[in-house]
Amino acid sequence: MRYFHRDPPASSTSAIDSDWILVFVCWLIASVSALGSLFFSYVMEFAPCVLCWYQRICLFPLVIVLARGLFPFDRHVVKYALPLAAIGWLLAAYHNLLYAGIVPASLQPCSQGVSCTEEYVELLGFLSIPMLAMLSFTALLGILITLRRRTRQ
Amino acid sequence: MKRALFAGSALVLVVGFWLGASYYKEWRTAELGFLAQESASTFVRPHSPTLGSEDARVYIVKFTDPACETCAAFSKYTKEAMDAFPGQVRFVVRYAPFHAGADDAVRILEAARLQGKFWETLELLYRRQDTWTRHHRVLIDEIWPLLPEVGLDVERVKADMMDPRITAIIEQDLADAKELGVRRTPGYFVNGKPLEPFGARPLGALIKAEVRAQYPD
Numbered sequence: 001m002r003y004f005h006r007d008p009p010a011s012s013t014s015a016i017d018s019d020w021i022l023v024f025v026c027w028l029i030a031s032v033s034a035l036g037s038l039f040f041s042y043v044m045e046f047a048p049c050v051l052c053w054y055q056r057i058c059l060f061p062l063v064i065v066l067a068r069g070l071f072p073f074d075r076h077v078v079k080y081a082l083p084l085a086a087i088g089w090l091l092a093a094y095h096n097l098l099y100a101g102i103v104p105a106s107l108q109p110c111s112q113g114v115s116c117t118e119e120y121v122e123l124l125g126f127l128s129i130p131m132l133a134m135l136s137f138t139a140l141l142g143i144l145i146t147l148r149r150r151t152r153q
Numbered sequence: 154m155k156r157a158l159f160a161g162s163a164l165v166l167v168v169g170f171w172l173g174a175s176y177y178k179e180w181r182t183a184e185l186g187f188l189a190q191e192s193a194s195t196f197v198r199p200h201s202p203t204l205g206s207e208d209a210r211v212y213i214v215k216f217t218d219p220a221c222e223t224c225a226a227f228s229k230y231t232k233e234a235m236d237a238f239p240g241q242v243r244f245v246v247r248y249a250p251f252h253a254g255a256d257d258a259v260r261i262l263e264a265a266r267l268q269g270k271f272w273e274t275l276e277l278l279y280r281r282q283d284t285w286t287r288h289h290r291v292l293i294d295e296i297w298p299l300l301p302e303v304g305l306d307v308e309r310v311k312a313d314m315m316d317p318r319i320t321a322i323i324e325q326d327l328a329d330a331k332e333l334g335v336r337r338t339p340g341y342f343v344n345g346k347p348l349e350p351f352g353a354r355p356l357g358a359l360i361k362a363e364v365r366a367q368y369p370d
Binding site for chain 2: 020024027028031032035038039042043044045046047067070071
């Protein structure tokens with residue numbers, strides 16, 4: 001029991017702090033993305049396509065899982081968050097290829113209702129919704145991989 | 154410190170979402186009001202079926218899908234408004250056939266219109282919707298036996314419904330729906346003002362407010 005009451009070395013405290021900040025930033029990115037996607041569908045009333053839903057399945061749990069890992073800080077949260085971010089990234093990548101027309105549309109798994117390639121918004125002239133998802137998942141994946149490397153050292 | 158940072162961020166996010174939503178709705182309403190003045194034809198096309206007095210100053214525009222359950226449930230509210238404000242309200246039907254196969258139902262409606270039975274057929278399709286829609290799909294073969302009830306010549310309906318003029322009407326209405334941001338049905342506009350939030354009570358209030366504004370005495 002005594003072991004747990006020992007003060008950790010000073011260097012490791014600062015490592016915890018910077019790791020904590022990174023997880024916190026991941027949580028921020030996930031939360032902004034989740035609220036953004038809800039804004040598109042419930043405020044602007046864009047119907048989400050099937051691929052969007054698959055990406056949300058990976059995104060929404062991150063908000064809760066990452067927040068849970070912050071208090072008290074648990075490095076193992078990376079273990080649970082990383083697969084979600086990786087799968088979300090793959091789906092977002094596929095969605096962007098489809099949207100750009102690189103993957104032929106006949107392969108798309110969309111229902112008749114909402115097309116995955118319908119253009120809704122182009123922020124600043126180039127940022128489409130699939131692109132925003134891609135940026136968000138890329139940032140999440142990048143930070144989570146960095147965290148995993150640090151933990152392994 | 155960390156908890157404060159977390160709680161503060163969460164609060165900022167939620168408040169930001171809420172402010173963004175109300176700002177967007179206001180902006181959208183203002184933009185549609187402008188559109189109603191500048192290009193009224195986006196709301197009412199010459200081909201659109203209308204009901205009520207020519208002189209009415211309050212236009213209720215309904216983007217509807219004959220296969221949409223909420224459209225059927227809401228049809229009584231516009232009837233109530235027409236009865237409550239006789240001569241002051243005009244009702245306009247626009248098509249937004251979003252359900253699979255719903256454009257066929259619209260074609261039948263337009264063909265019925267050629268026989269002078271538009272409103273009867275619309276009422277019939279709404280009332281018997283459960284017999285000709287299943288899992289949000291239109292079963293067109295279930296519609297035919299219903300039509301004689303309102304005195305329609307079914308063979309003539311079948312012959313007329315593929316008229317390219319009907320196709321043009323549907324395409325125009327869908328284009329206008331997109332322009333006006335109608336993504337769900339029914340989509341209501343009262344003198345260009347969108348129904349926001351959606352509901353029977355807000356619809357009644359919006360119509361009443363617009364009648365008061367147009368007929369102050």
